[in-house]
Structures are given as C-alpha cells and as structure tokens.
Amino acid sequence: MERSSDPQAGDAAADTPAAATAISAHVEEIERLRGRLRATEREHAEVQAALAELQLRLESEAPQCNQFPAGCCTVDADGHLSFVNRAAMQLLGLTSAKPGQRKFASLFGKEAQTDLADFLARVFAGEAGCSCELALAPNRRRERRVLLLLGQAGGDIRQCHLALLDISRRKRTEQREQARSKVLELLASDAALREILEAIVLGVESSDGNARASIMLLDRRGDRLFTGAAPNLPDFFCESINGMDIGIGQGCCGTAAFTGKRVVAENIALHPYWRNWSEVAERAGLAACWSQPIPGASRKILGAFAVYYPYPHQPTSDDLWSIEEAARLSSIAIERHRDAEALRASEERWKFAIDGSGDALFDWDIGSGSIFLSPRWYDMFGYPQNAFGDVLGEWRRRIHAEDIEAVMECLERCLDGNIDNYVAEYRLRCRDGNWKWTLARGLVVSRHNDGSAARMIGTQSDISERKRMEDELRELATTDVLTGLANRRRFIERISEEHARLQRDDGLKAAVLMLDLDHFKKVNDRFGHAVGDAMLVHFTGILRGQLRRFDTAGRLGGEEFAVLLPGASIAAARSFASRLRRAVESAPLGYKGQNVGMTVSIGLSSIDPGDPGSDTSLLRADAALYEAKSAGRNRVVVARNDA
Ligand SMILES: Nc1nc2c(ncn2[C@@H]2O[C@H](COP(=O)(O)OP(=O)(O)OP(=O)(O)O)[C@@H](O)[C@H]2O)c(=O)[nH]1
Structure with a gap:
C-alpha cells in the first residue's frame, strides 16, 4: 500500500492524528514484514x-x-x-x-x-x-x-x-513486532492508557517467557513513581514500590526516572540501588532488573520502564533495543493521554463557561459553509434541535428587516479582516413568531493566506430582558413621572428635531404652545398638594384627548406644559388652543363631591426655520403666554410676529 497522492486525502489524514498514526503504523509494519521475509x-x-x-x-x-x-x-x-x-x-x-x-x-x-x-x-x-x-x-x-x-x-x-x-532470535523479533503492531493499533484507536501500557509490557514479556516487565509513571509533581502497568509482577512487590520517591539509590526505576539514564542491576541482591527492596525482590523471584527512563516530548521524564529476570542477567544489545523501544512507545502513549486529558479539561472548562453563561455557540466553517449551532441556540429561539438544513440562509431569513443591513455589514467587515470582532445586536424571529433581541459575538479563529476568514466561532446571547430594561430606563429618562408626558429634556429634543426638519424642507410648518394653569397655587393652598397633583393629571388627560398621533405634549415643570403641533399653521394652532382652553374650562376636577374648576392660559408661536436656535419659538410662545396671563388669564395669545 502506498500513501495517497491526493493532497485532499493527505490533509484529511493529517487533520486526524489517530488516522495519521494508523497510516504510519501500517507503513512501518509493511517495512518490517519485508525485512522478515528477507x-x-x-x-x-x-x-x-x-x-x-x-x-x-x-x-x-x-x-x-x-x-x-x-x-x-x-x-x-x-x-x-x-x-x-x-x-x-x-x-x-x-x-x-x-x-x-x-x-x-x-x-x-x-x-x-x-x-x-x-x-x-x-x-x-x-x-x-x-x-x-x-x-x-x-x-x-x-x-x-x-x-x-x-x-x-x-x-x-x-x-x-x-x-x-x-530461530529464537527471529521468533523474538516476530513476537516483538506483533506486540508493537498491537500497541500501535491501540494508540490509533485511542484505547485507555492502562490498556496500552499493559500491551507494551506484555509485548516485552512475550519475547522471553522468563521476563516480567512494568511501567512506573511519575506523578504530576514529578517526585514519586506509581504503577502504570505490571500485569505479571506479584501484587505484594508492586505495592512495595508503588509511590516510591525518585532519586539515586531508589531501585532501578527511581534512579532512572531521577537521572534520565538507563540503570542496569545485573544482580539485584548485590546492587546498592536495591538495598531497600532486595528482600521483597527475592521473595518475588526477581534477580535482575534493567530500567529505561521514559522521556516526554519536552525531555521531561514521564516515568520508567523496567524488565525483571529470575536469574542474574546482563542485557544484550537486542535486549537494550527492546527496552528502549518499550520506553519510546510508553512515552507516546503517556503524552497522548496527557494531551487528550488536557484537551478534555479545556473543552469541559469551555463547555462549563458556555453552559454557565446560558449563551449559545456557533462554529462556522466558512469554506464549506457548514455551521454548527449548539443545542442552546435552538432552545433559545424555540426551534427543534438541528432544525435547519441551510443554517446560514435560515438564520438570515429570521433577522429583523430593520437590523439586517447593520448585521451583514459588520459580519462582512469582520470576515474581510477590516475589524477583529463581529459584534451585533439584532432581533431574531423565534419559532412562535415573537422577536428576541440577541447579541452575537464572533471571532475569526483562522484565516487563509489572503487574509479572508476560514473559520469563525462565537456566542449568541438573549438580551431581550436587557433591551426591555434599557427601553424602560430611556422612557424614564425622557418622561415626566406624574403625567407620563415628555419631560423638558425630551420636549426640547422634539422641538429641535422639528426645527431641523423645517430647515430641511421649505414647505413645512409647525407651531408650539406654552400652557400654564391659572392660579394653581391657590388649588394647592386650599386643597393640598395631592389635589394639585390630581389636577395636573386631570389636565393631562384633557390635553391628550385633543392631540393627534404625531403631536407631542410635554410638562416643562410645575404647572407649565408645552405642545408641539407639527404641520400646524398659526390659525390651526390657535383653533387647537382655543378648543383645549374651552375643554379645560368646562371640565373641572371632581373632589369630595365638589367641582374644583380650572382654567389655562396659552401662548402660541409658529416655528420658524430661520430662528437662530431651536428653542427661539418656545421663548416667543412663552412671551405670548405671559401676555395671556397679564391680560386676565384663561385665554389664548398668539406671539407678536405671528399675529
Ligand atoms: N401639587 C403640585 N404643585 C406644584 C407642582 N409643581 C409646582 N407646584 C406649585 O404650583 C404653584 C405655582 O404657583 P405660581 O407660579 O404662583 O402660579 P399660579 O399660582 O398658577 O399663578 P399664575 O400662573 O400666575 O396663574 C406653586 O405653588 C408650586 O409649589 C407639582 O408637581 N404638584
């Protein structure tokens, strides 16, 4: 078998480490079989x-x-x-x-x-x-x-x-190769670490019926050894060395793990490193031990491989090759296991963070167009899991018409590399037809050589509640609490907008009214503040009754109100004001069985696009109101330049 010459196939294989390992194991296997045949x-x-x-x-x-x-x-x-x-x-x-x-x-x-x-x-x-x-x-x-x-x-x-x-040597080589293939297969199939380590040990043991082997793993702190695999060593022996400190003189494994060098004890009974364990070794029938340190990728020692014999014994070059090979395979298995553990931990942290935040997740492979939406995404908007075939199309179709332009512009700028992050707030239609405000954040995690985006991952949060609170706050910031009318700030804003509109378009007109309840102080003084408040609310009701949909009424303070009448001529504004004045006069406030009468004085002015400031018309209307008060109240006065 040869490697595929198809570059796509090559990339796909390289993308999956298990597949790459399996392929290289097969290639090696073929080479070995050829050697054996020869x-x-x-x-x-x-x-x-x-x-x-x-x-x-x-x-x-x-x-x-x-x-x-x-x-x-x-x-x-x-x-x-x-x-x-x-x-x-x-x-x-x-x-x-x-x-x-x-x-x-x-x-x-x-x-x-x-x-x-x-x-x-x-x-x-x-x-x-x-x-x-x-x-x-x-x-x-x-x-x-x-x-x-x-x-x-x-x-x-x-x-x-x-x-x-x-044929002993050939047989040993064959058995070792079979064992090696088995280990590589286990590695490629992501078997459990213990299973792989046991296969390594059994592989070494299979090439010589007298051999017993073990793999000791260094703990995370790097100072003690624990049994990783020793299927054929007596339990009492494993227990006696389990958790041993590493250091010179700590048996073969402890010394090898400490120094990073192979240690050979030809005769355990006579070897100084075995002083503390020679008795237990003898009881276990172990007379020789050779240990090979297991190196990690960064040259950090991961543990030690050891092989034991029941008679004093020195390794041949073949034996040394065998334990080096076992240590190499152990190293691959341990590193892969640790990498997988680290990956799993980071995935779990990521999942915890995402689940904990309640956010949904998307992962967009831009080249293939495939988009993964997390289960939370579908839950958030009420759709069944994996409900969309064409995810991108279905997502676009559900964005609010008023938001889609801004969303797509931001997305494209991010994909093109003009901005780093895609951040968009928009409304998305739920399955039940309601709209949900959502905040999407995306990050391009890989780009092609030309800078265009290859993959974007991101989160999507439900911000409907935040939007509702923002609306409430905005409402509060622009509304008079007692009457619910626009407050002074909002009313002045509206006048400015209208003034700007008139400046943009010559043919338009508008008028503004200033209104003030007459002798309001007396109501307060006679009936108390609460009745004064009730009168302000009562007046507001009458005023609202006279307004058109596009008119704006505001309470500027105390018992002082203002009305903006877009499109109104002076004549139309005067007739509106007179109608209102009469309505107020004829609708006293009922209080404890008696009628508390009220009247209102009104000054009005047109809004002139040539006014130097947007509030100039308001000042003119205020002057007219002053005149109405001076002239005896309960009347409408038109500002001088409009009269
Ligand atoms: N109940 C109540 N009274 C208010 C409020 N804001 C201002 N006032 C009172 O409104 C009264 C306004 O009195 P003045 O400015 O003298 O005006 P007036 O009595 O209506 O007299 P003219 O405007 O000249 O007709 C004062 O007594 C203020 O304390 C409010 O929110 N509620």
Missing part, C-alpha cells in the same frame, strides 16, 4: 544448503558435518539420538556427539512433545520435506526455539537425518 529467505537458503551437504556426506563423512554452521543430527526410529554435529551440540546443550541412549524428545519442552511426536511420525512414514518449529526444554535462561527440517530418512526408514536451526 531474513526468512536467507535462513531457508542456509538450511537448504546444509541439508544438501548433509545428504551427500552424512553417512560417510560425519566429522565434516561439524564444519556446518547449521546443526545436524540423526534420530533413530525408536526416538534415540545417534549423532549430533558440533553446532547441534551447542544448540541442544549436549556434551557428546554420540549421545548414546538420549531420547530426542527429552531435549524439548512439555508443550512441544505432541508436535514433535507428530513430526517424527510423519518423517518415519516417509513424508518428504517435513518441518516443525519447537521450543527446547526450558533451562533457567531464556527460552529457545528451533526449526527442525527433515534432511533425509534412512533407506529402510530406521533413522532420519535432521537439520536444526536456532
């Missing part, structure tokens, strides 16, 4: 050559067999060894080339007996080209396996000549 082919060629030689010379020139690199032996039909060459002697641990009455089967382990019997039966039945892989009888040292190949059966099938080949 080694096996070499071995076979060697054995075939030995067999050919053997067939030619065995009977007549037995001593020359000793020159063969491969082992040769002759086995009788009754299963006794009648001849072994030097290489076979070495391999089988024999001291004599003519082992006499030695049973061939006695050289092999218990599990090998059935296979051996079957092999010999086939050989003596005359089957050509038989072969068989068997484990030799265990001694205290490492396990050894041999490959038996039939060289030649005797003419009368009373004896057979066999070639023997030590």
Whole structure:
C-alpha cells in the first residue's frame, strides 16, 4: 500500500492524528514484514544448503558435518539420538556427539512433545520435506526455539537425518513486532492508557517467557513513581514500590526516572540501588532488573520502564533495543493521554463557561459553509434541535428587516479582516413568531493566506430582558413621572428635531404652545398638594384627548406644559388652543363631591426655520403666554410676529 497522492486525502489524514498514526503504523509494519521475509529467505537458503551437504556426506563423512554452521543430527526410529554435529551440540546443550541412549524428545519442552511426536511420525512414514518449529526444554535462561527440517530418512526408514536451526532470535523479533503492531493499533484507536501500557509490557514479556516487565509513571509533581502497568509482577512487590520517591539509590526505576539514564542491576541482591527492596525482590523471584527512563516530548521524564529476570542477567544489545523501544512507545502513549486529558479539561472548562453563561455557540466553517449551532441556540429561539438544513440562509431569513443591513455589514467587515470582532445586536424571529433581541459575538479563529476568514466561532446571547430594561430606563429618562408626558429634556429634543426638519424642507410648518394653569397655587393652598397633583393629571388627560398621533405634549415643570403641533399653521394652532382652553374650562376636577374648576392660559408661536436656535419659538410662545396671563388669564395669545 502506498500513501495517497491526493493532497485532499493527505490533509484529511493529517487533520486526524489517530488516522495519521494508523497510516504510519501500517507503513512501518509493511517495512518490517519485508525485512522478515528477507531474513526468512536467507535462513531457508542456509538450511537448504546444509541439508544438501548433509545428504551427500552424512553417512560417510560425519566429522565434516561439524564444519556446518547449521546443526545436524540423526534420530533413530525408536526416538534415540545417534549423532549430533558440533553446532547441534551447542544448540541442544549436549556434551557428546554420540549421545548414546538420549531420547530426542527429552531435549524439548512439555508443550512441544505432541508436535514433535507428530513430526517424527510423519518423517518415519516417509513424508518428504517435513518441518516443525519447537521450543527446547526450558533451562533457567531464556527460552529457545528451533526449526527442525527433515534432511533425509534412512533407506529402510530406521533413522532420519535432521537439520536444526536456532530461530529464537527471529521468533523474538516476530513476537516483538506483533506486540508493537498491537500497541500501535491501540494508540490509533485511542484505547485507555492502562490498556496500552499493559500491551507494551506484555509485548516485552512475550519475547522471553522468563521476563516480567512494568511501567512506573511519575506523578504530576514529578517526585514519586506509581504503577502504570505490571500485569505479571506479584501484587505484594508492586505495592512495595508503588509511590516510591525518585532519586539515586531508589531501585532501578527511581534512579532512572531521577537521572534520565538507563540503570542496569545485573544482580539485584548485590546492587546498592536495591538495598531497600532486595528482600521483597527475592521473595518475588526477581534477580535482575534493567530500567529505561521514559522521556516526554519536552525531555521531561514521564516515568520508567523496567524488565525483571529470575536469574542474574546482563542485557544484550537486542535486549537494550527492546527496552528502549518499550520506553519510546510508553512515552507516546503517556503524552497522548496527557494531551487528550488536557484537551478534555479545556473543552469541559469551555463547555462549563458556555453552559454557565446560558449563551449559545456557533462554529462556522466558512469554506464549506457548514455551521454548527449548539443545542442552546435552538432552545433559545424555540426551534427543534438541528432544525435547519441551510443554517446560514435560515438564520438570515429570521433577522429583523430593520437590523439586517447593520448585521451583514459588520459580519462582512469582520470576515474581510477590516475589524477583529463581529459584534451585533439584532432581533431574531423565534419559532412562535415573537422577536428576541440577541447579541452575537464572533471571532475569526483562522484565516487563509489572503487574509479572508476560514473559520469563525462565537456566542449568541438573549438580551431581550436587557433591551426591555434599557427601553424602560430611556422612557424614564425622557418622561415626566406624574403625567407620563415628555419631560423638558425630551420636549426640547422634539422641538429641535422639528426645527431641523423645517430647515430641511421649505414647505413645512409647525407651531408650539406654552400652557400654564391659572392660579394653581391657590388649588394647592386650599386643597393640598395631592389635589394639585390630581389636577395636573386631570389636565393631562384633557390635553391628550385633543392631540393627534404625531403631536407631542410635554410638562416643562410645575404647572407649565408645552405642545408641539407639527404641520400646524398659526390659525390651526390657535383653533387647537382655543378648543383645549374651552375643554379645560368646562371640565373641572371632581373632589369630595365638589367641582374644583380650572382654567389655562396659552401662548402660541409658529416655528420658524430661520430662528437662530431651536428653542427661539418656545421663548416667543412663552412671551405670548405671559401676555395671556397679564391680560386676565384663561385665554389664548398668539406671539407678536405671528399675529
Ligand atoms: N401639587 C403640585 N404643585 C406644584 C407642582 N409643581 C409646582 N407646584 C406649585 O404650583 C404653584 C405655582 O404657583 P405660581 O407660579 O404662583 O402660579 P399660579 O399660582 O398658577 O399663578 P399664575 O400662573 O400666575 O396663574 C406653586 O405653588 C408650586 O409649589 C407639582 O408637581 N404638584
């Protein structure tokens, strides 16, 4: 298999670390299998050559067999060894080339007996080209396996000549590779850390039945070791070293984790680093220990890998390669686990922050157009989860017509890179048809080389309540509390707006009235302030009754009011004022069964676009009001320049 040449496929793979790891594991696996194939082919060629030689010379020139690199032996039909060459002697641990009455089967382990019997039966039945892989009888040292190949059966099938080949190393390599593949598969499938670490330990143990291994992990503070995996070490031993401090003299693992260097204790009983644990190690049947520190990506030590043997023992270069490899794999597994944990923690913090705030979340992949809306988003606006196919289109369709232009402008400026953040307040239509005020905040988290946005994430909050309170506050700030009319500030604003409108458009006109209740002080004095207030409210009711939709009435203070009549000529304003005056005069305030009469004096003026200030007309109307008061009250006076 080759890597895909499709760049899209390459990117996709790189985007998923698990897939990338799996691919590189497969590529490595293929390379290893090729290597094994080559080694096996070499071995076979060697054995075939030995067999050919053997067939030619065995009977007549037995001593020359000793020159063969491969082992040769002759086995009788009754299963006794009648001849072994030097290489076979070495391999089988024999001291004599003519082992006499030695049973061939006695050289092999218990599990090998059935296979051996079957092999010999086939050989003596005359089957050509038989072969068989068997484990030799265990001694205290490492396990050894041999490959038996039939060289030649005797003419009368009373004896057979066999070639023997030590395949222990190849077997170990095969087992290690299988174990390695298993670990890589587990890594690629995001298996639990413990499972991966156990697979690493079992992999090392599988290449030698005498080995026991463990992985100790350094705690977050970096000063104590805890068992990460030790499936085949006795529990009492694991417990005795669990939580050990690291430092020089703290066994092999504690020292290796502290110094960052490999530590080999060929004989635990004699090694100074094992002084505190030599007894428990002996009880556990452990006589040798080699420990390899597990380095992290930033060279920070993550823990230590250790392999133990039941007999004093020094590592070969092959053994060292094996524990280094185990430490490397452990490092990958631990780092990945920590990264995943950190990611999970940060995702949880992020989720907590989002959920806690009650905000909805959006994640927009601008290139593909796909938008993720969090469940809270749909809840907020009352839609079923994932209700939208075309999320962008559905979202746009629901924005209030008065807001959409500002929203889209802000969004586009942010996507183009003109502004950093997208922040927009707008109304969005809920499923029940009501509008909700919402605040959207977005951040472009990745851009293309040309600066255009590739991905934006953001939040959306329901700000309807805040908007309602703002409206209330605005209302309060511009409204007279007692009468609900515009207050002085708001009324002056309205006059200014109207003045500006007249200045913009020549053909328009407008008038302003100043109104003041007559002898209001007397009402207060006679009936009290509360009745005075009631009279102000009563007057306001009458006034409202006379107003058109676009007129504005305001209370400027005390018993002083003003009215703006947009579009009104002086004549129309005078007739409005007279109507109002009469209505007030004819509608006294009822109080405790009696009528408290009231009248109002009114001064009025047109609003002139040429006035220097927007309140000039108000001053003219005020002057006219003064005249009305002076002239005896309860009357309407038009300002002089309008008269
Ligand atoms: N009840 C009540 N009285 C107010 C309020 N604001 C001002 N006043 C009173 O209104 C009265 C205004 O009296 P003046 O300015 O003398 O005017 P007036 O008595 O109406 O006399 P003319 O305007 O000349 O007809 C004062 O007694 C103020 O205390 C208010 O909100 N409620």
